Amino acid sequence: MENILSEERKQSLRELAKVLGVEFHNLNFLQQALVHTSYANESKGNIVHNERLEFLGDAVLELASSTYLYQHFPQMPEGQLTKTRASIVCSATLAKLAAGLHLGDYLLLGHGEEMGGGRTRQTNLEDAFESVIGAIYLDQGWEAAQAYVLRQLESEFELAKRGAILKDYKTILQEEVYQHEGQSVVYELVAEEGPDHDKSFTFQVRITGRVMGQGTGHSKKEAEQHAAREALEKLKLK
Structure with missing residues (x-):
């Protein structure tokens, strides 16, 4: 991947890492997590976008949330576990969490995506949230990635404990x-x-x-x- 990390960008990513509560060994992982496909497509260099990290982060997110529910809801049947997990890690929740972390401010977007409101688009925020999880996993390993997921989903898990997560x-x-x-x-x-x-x-x-x-x-x-x-x-x- 082309090195597009200027000193200013590195400082910006370090500030984001503090907000995330993760001290990255390799900032390039976090950088890649924030590269939208539109930016990569418009760039002349060999820029890698975040779709593969999103794929990885989605798997980590599912395993971390599934493990938590399995351990903390021993009486909950499989079908309800599946519904509860789906409610917790739904698009709206992930986008809301990403917005709270201001991930949209750090996204690298193509011109058209930027002009079209891409920084606040729910799908972009959701994808960025999952990509960051993938970046943490590659940089820090499973335990750090799991801990990050549980921190971010803490309020949703509390709703589940109160039986409020599956409301119609x-x-x-x-x-x-x-x-x-x-x-x-x-x-x-x-x-x-x-x-x-x-x-x-x-x-x-x-x-x-x-x-x-x-x-x-x-x-x-x-x-x-x-x-x-x-x-x-x-x-x-x-």
């Missing part, structure tokens, strides 16, 4: 809104991205015409659930 947010929102005469709930598809085998959908939920939530998922049902959850958070009802 659409039903809760509908029941609440329909208590008030004349109010309505409408879900609207506002974006659809990606190839058929890896498509993502973005829905907005309107309460009596007012946008109250937005969510993205790999299915329309998942996206609507995330939109409903955001609406409930705004209404302080979750």
Whole structure:
């Protein structure tokens, strides 16, 4: 991979590493985790983007979260373990965590992706979150990567312990809104991205015409659930 780490970029990555709580031995791993395909495609040099690290990070994320659930929920059957894990490591959660770490500020994007709002695009943030996990795994090994994942997902695991992670947010929102005469709930598809085998959908939920939530998922049902959850958070009802 071409060395595109200027001193300024190295300092920026060191600052990010502090936020992540990881002291990298090789900053090139973290650098690669933040290279979007659009940047690599527009670069003249041999720049490696983050898709392979994303693949690796996704596997680490799944094993770390599965291990935690297996150890801390000994009575939970396999089917519910699978649903709980899916709820915890969903696209919306990973993107939210990435945004909290300001990963979007460190992404290297192509011109078109930059102009199109790529720094805040949910799919880019989710991919960056998983790529960083892959980078930590390559640089630090399994134990460090696992510890990082558990730190980042701590609040989601707490929700699972309270039995709140598998709520049907659409039903809760509908029941609440329909208590008030004349109010309505409408879900609207506002974006659809990606190839058929890896498509993502973005829905907005309107309460009596007012946008109250937005969510993205790999299915329309998942996206609507995330939109409903955001609406409930705004209404302080979750």
